[in-house]
Amino acid sequence: MATYIGAIDQGTTSSRFIIFDKHGRIVGMDQKEHRQIYPRPGWVEHDPLEIWKNTQEVIAGALAKSGIRGNQLQAVGITNQRETTVVWDRHTGKPFYNAIVWQCTRTHEICKQLMAEGGQDRFRDITGLPVATYFSGPKIKWILDNIPEARNAAQQGDAMFGTIETWIIWWLTGGPRGGAHVTDVTNASRTMLMNLHTLTWDEDILSVLDIPDQGLPRIVPSSDEATWGPTCEDGPFGARIPVCGAVGDQQAALVGQTCFAPGEAKNTYGTGCFLLMHTGHKPMVSRHGLITTLAYQFSGRKPSYCLEGSIAIAGALVQWLRDNLNMFDSAPQVEELARQVEDTGGMYIVPAFSGLFAPYWRPDARGVMVGLTRYINKNHIARAALEATAYQTRDIVEAMNKDSGVKLTKLKADGGMVHNNLLMQFQANILDVPVVRPKVAETTCLGAAYAAGIASGYWSGREDLYNNWEEDITWYPDMLQEVRDKGYQGWQKAVARTLDWEA
Numbered sequence: 001m002a003t004y005i006g007a008i009d010q011g012t013t014s015s016r017f018i019i020f021d022k023h024g025r026i027v028g029m030d031q032k033e034h035r036q037i038y039p040r041p042g043w044v045e046h047d048p049l050e051i052w053k054n055t056q057e058v059i060a061g062a063l064a065k066s067g068i069r070g071n072q073l074q075a076v077g078i079t080n081q082r083e084t085t086v087v088w089d090r091h092t093g094k095p096f097y098n099a100i101v102w103q104c105t106r107t108h109e110i111c112k113q114l115m116a117e118g119g120q121d122r123f124r125d126i127t128g129l130p131v132a133t134y135f136s137g138p139k140i141k142w143i144l145d146n147i148p149e150a151r152n153a154a155q156q157g158d159a160m161f162g163t164i165e166t167w168i169i170w171w172l173t174g175g176p177r178g179g180a181h182v183t184d185v186t187n188a189s190r191t192m193l194m195n196l197h198t199l200t201w202d203e204d205i206l207s208v209l210d211i212p213d214q215g216l217p218r219i220v221p222s223s224d225e226a227t228w229g230p231t232c233e234d235g236p237f238g239a240r241i242p243v244c245g246a247v248g249d250q251q252a253a254l255v256g257q258t259c260f261a262p263g264e265a266k267n268t269y270g271t272g273c274f275l276l277m278h279t280g281h282k283p284m285v286s287r288h289g290l291i292t293t294l295a296y297q298f299s300g301r302k303p304s305y306c307l308e309g310s311i312a313i314a315g316a317l318v319q320w321l322r323d324n325l326n327m328f329d330s331a332p333q334v335e336e337l338a339r340q341v342e343d344t345g346g347m348y349i350v351p352a353f354s355g356l357f358a359p360y361w362r363p364d365a366r367g368v369m370v371g372l373t374r375y376i377n378k379n380h381i382a383r384a385a386l387e388a389t390a391y392q393t394r395d396i397v398e399a400m401n402k403d404s405g406v407k408l409t410k411l412k413a414d415g416g417m418v419h420n421n422l423l424m425q426f427q428a429n430i431l432d433v434p435v436v437r438p439k440v441a442e443t444t445c446l447g448a449a450y451a452a453g454i455a456s457g458y459w460s461g462r463e464d465l466y467n468n469w470e471e472d473i474t475w476y477p478d479m480l481q482e483v484r485d486k487g488y489q490g491w492q493k494a495v496a497r498t499l500d501w502e503a
């Protein structure tokens with residue numbers, strides 16, 4: 001009987017389940033979007049129960065469409081939108097509040113207070129992170145401070161905290177009937193609560209944030225022979241399958257792109273955009289606005305670290321043009337509009353909708369469109385939206401080159417936006433390095449499958465994975481240096497216009 005590996009990708013906009021064969025090829029897939037909830041400007045929530053329901057549906061959907069039975073899966077891995085936080089009742093599985101999404105800025109006051117007491121970098125040596133609304137710790141604190149039932153339950157030891165992989169693994173493995181309460185090192189490294197060196201929760205930070213440690217999940221490797229499963233027979237797989245891989249989605253893409261050597265980097269162009277460079281077995285402190293984070297840990301091996309440049313809004317700007325300005329019906333159509341014009345007519349969009357993340361870390365920033373004249377039409381706006389992603393990436397690459405002391409010579413790309421040829425060509429031009437897309441662009445799911453597949457012996461080691469990586473297309477730079485420089489200078493001026501908007 002043929003066997004496969006399954007991977008759940010619970011992303012910001014949708015949930016997917018993909019089934020892979022030995023060659024890393026996709027043999028089954030299903031996907032479903034979930035609601036984005038915006039209760040106030042800058043606030044973003046998801047319904048955790050809707051996410052769990054959709055996850056079960058896409059698992060069942062992919063199995064039904066492919067004709068593969070649950071018991072043909074040798075193991076299951078999970079990858080997820082990181083930082084997004086749920087607090088729930090361990091006896092009922094009922095969330096005390098909606099999931100607070102990574103993009104949500106509601107913890108601005110909490111972060112301001114933390115910074116006033118000790119500066120933005122007060123936890124950087126321990127956690128690798130600046131104080132920012134992005135990370136989970138302040139989100140847990142917000143729920144405990146604002147929802148009295150959650151605080152009471154936490155004090156009684158009845159509340160569970162978790163990021164999305166924790167939430168889903170708990171349900172898959174039994175939920176209130178004794179499901180595993182675990183988080184992998186990559187997700188834990190996004191909480192601002194984990195010590196990057198010891199891979200344990202930091203008592204001092206927990207006490208500063210007033211978060212009781214009994215609600216926190218156990219920290220485990222990203223690929224774990226011990227497994228945290230199996231799944232329940234009465235769940236969506238209809239079988240007991242080992243759950244033995246969990247990796248935050250951006251780190252999963254690094255694994256899926258087989259960036260296992262120091263200096264190798266990938267950029268994932270999805271809702272946001274995340275450039276990660278492998279830096280080896282020791283955390284490297286950033287001096288230029290990047291964050292230090294776990295890349296992955298395979299069970300029984302030393303952890304690997306990376307530097308990350310996180311951009312909050314990339315494809316989300318395209319969605320905004322589609323949904324809020326009704327400029328087109330589907331995301332790929334942005335390219336048709338952008339191709340109607342040679343350039344942006346001198347305008348820029350800086351989508352600082354959640355403030356600016358790396359390398360600026362400015363929660364006070366808000367989005368701008370600048371350089372407008374009566375000449376500008378919607379085609380220029382479409383083009384400027386795509387260019388914004390490429391310019392934000394250039395900001396990150398500049399910082400990465402300075403931090404690592406190595407000049408990036410090639411960028412591996414993946415994510416939903418890499419099907420946009422105009423963007424990818426402009427990216428190569430504005431970075432002045434080739435950009436390459438692999439044949440399997442679903443690298444996030446693939447990385448989670450690899451984590452589960454290595455733990456369960458489906459793949460024997462990295463050599464198997466390297467053999468699965470194949471180039472699809474490479475975009476080479478073809479822009480004059482003076483044009484590149486002028487464009488980037490304009491971008492830097494536009495970024496300056498976003499600052500000091502919110503108090």
Ligand SMILES: Nc1ncnc2c1ncn2[C@@H]1O[C@H](COP(=O)(O)OP(=O)(O)O)[C@@H](O)[C@H]1O
Nearest residue numbers: 011013270271315316318319331332415416420
């Ligand atoms: N052809 C395209 N051109 C530009 N943006 C696109 C295109 N296709 C998808 N996108 C954008 O990519 C994002 C979806 O990418 P995906 O990797 O699936 O995201 P995520 O994993 O963050 O949910 C959406 O924000 C969408 O607007």
Ligand SMILES: O=P(O)(O)OC[C@H](O)CO
Nearest residue numbers: 011012081082270271272
């Ligand atoms: O779900 P994505 O692809 O938008 O990724 C979100 C990131 O993990 C946030 O840190």
